[in-house]
Amino acid sequence: EDQVTQSPEALRLQEGESSSLNCSYTVSGLRGLFWYRQDPGKGPEFLFTLYSAGEEKEKERLKATLTKKESFLHITAPKPEDSATYLCAVQALSSGTYKYIFGTGTRLKVLA
Amino acid sequence: DTGVSQNPRHKITKRGQNVTFRCDPISEHNRLYWYRQTLGQGPEFLTYFQNEAQLEKSRLLSDRFSAERPKGSFSTLEIQRTEQGDSAMYLCASSLIQGQGENIQYFGAGTRLSVL
Numbered sequence: 001e002d003q004v005t006q007s008p009e010a011l012r013l014q015e016g017e018s019s020s021l022n023c024s025y026t027v028s029g030l031r032g033l034f035w036y037r038q039d040p041g042k043g044p045e046f047l048f049t050l051y052s053a054g055e056e057k058e059k060e061r062l063k064a065t066l067t068k069k070e071s072f073l074h075i076t077a078p079k080p081e082d083s084a085t086y087l088c089a090v091q092a093l094s095s096g097t098y099k100y101i102f103g104t105g106t107r108l109k110v111l112a
Numbered sequence: 113d114t115g116v117s118q119n120p121r122h123k124i125t126k127r128g129q130n131v132t133f134r135c136d137p138i139s140e141h142n143r144l145y146w147y148r149q150t151l152g153q154g155p156e157f158l159t160y161f162q163n164e165a166q167l168e169k170s171r172l173l174s175d176r177f178s179a180e181r182p183k184g185s186f187s188t189l190e191i192q193r194t195e196q197g198d199s200a201m202y203l204c205a206s207s208l209i210q211g212q213g214e215n216i217q218y219f220g221a222g223t224r225l226s227v228l
Contacts, residue, residue: 004154032215043116043203043219044155087154091215097168100145100217102154 002027006088006103013110016077021086021106024070029093033071035064036087038105044087047073078110114138116220118204124226125194132190133223137206144187145217146179147203148172155203161187162209194227201225 003026013019025033032051036044048057050066057064061082063074073086085105092099117136125131137144143162147155158177159169163184173179176194181187191198201224205217 034216036219041221041224043118043205043221046216046218049216089154098215100157100215102156104152104154 002090002092002094002099002101004088004090004101004103006086006106008106009104010107011109013075013078013108015079015110015112018074018076018078020075021073021108022070023073023088023103025088025090026069027090027092027094027101031091031093031098033066034089034091035062035071035073036089038085038087047086075108078108080110080112083108083110116204116206116218118202118220118223120223121221122224122226124228126228127196128193130190130192131194131225132188133202133204133225135187135189135204135206135220137186137204138208138218141206141208141218142184143207143209143215143217144181145205145207146187146189147205149201149203149222150199158189191225194225196227199225199227 005024007022034049035047038044048064053068055066061076065072085107087105088103119134145160146158149155158173161181176192179189201222203222205219207215207217
């Protein structure tokens, strides 16, 4: 069964304390892996898309990487405004159709 | 480009009532998706449209749920005979698909439904 698992469920960091969030997946026919940020009461906001193992994308303090089984979202020197839930999603080919499967997210809290 | 718009933002209803939500996608996007999200969970896929055609429905979408996208523009999601278990955030997303290209979905702010 196609599955996306994110860890940790929650993470508290001091401002400036770098860390990584993990997204592991078990899917067939991966067509892309997506990272989103979601603030409370709002819809997910697109951050990155990755398509092949070894690919990396960067945006400000965030860097996403992809292997054949997992993706990491590295946060360098985070600030309190980086506090949010970070969602990972995969687009996979299943039974002839494409499915978009989300993980449950990592709730990040950055303390000043 | 004003992004994906959803209305209403909040809906409170009594059990057994019908509710309808509206989603206006990004204007040139040909695909429109509906998701449901409960507290502490990621969005769960419900259904999607390519232009006006509804191409896939999740098993989560019971007979009480119906979605339309007339003329391939805005979409509505109706829930009939609401139950307390329907309480959730309902998210709409849209994307532009060209051939086998990437499918980046852009989300609206959602409609939060509370069934009393």
